[in-house]
Amino acid sequence: MDQGGGAAPVFSASAEVDGDHLHVLVTGEVDMSTADIMLQTALGEPAARLTLDLRAVTFFDSAAIHAVVRMAQHFPDALTVLPSRQVYRVLDIAGLGDQAWLRPA
Template sequence: MFVDQEGPDPNFSATVAMADGRAVVTVTGEVDMLTADTMVRAATTDGASAATLDLREVTFFDSAAIHAVMRLAERYGSELTVLPSSQVRRVLEISGLAGQPWLSEN
């Protein structure tokens, strides 16, 4: 399938809602080298002092996505929460990141 890099990716979305200084980012579809920066930008919206990444509807997660989450972990520290899909959890387990405090067990 052809992906128009100049337009929106039909296999990805990231929406953000602010609640008491926390950016709650709901991500769907594929997080890869074309979309990972968009996820980071959504989570680092102005005024955010904490972030929750809801990745429960993510179907693909590659090394660029891992790097994006690590950037957010550096920025937010203990104020980052990641809610993974089973695919995301598996990638993080393989990468040795399953024990990170920001990774939710739910």
């Protein structure tokens, strides 16, 4: 792992509301320092449905898994998660690969 002068991984979480549907786009690394930001972005707007777009996420740890599980509890039958390949692999290893809310490409 390069610890040298490389740029820090960029994380962002943005929300867009369309009627009662909230779309949250997350990019970069979701870990213990950013998972709560992702969660608060998803729960910060009143919405009946949530699409969590993780297709641009490059790293996903246990804190991120916990945040997604909390979203699934908050939006029962109204959550769609679009994972990157890395995110899907982590969720599958965690035993969540067959969840109805997970929509792998």
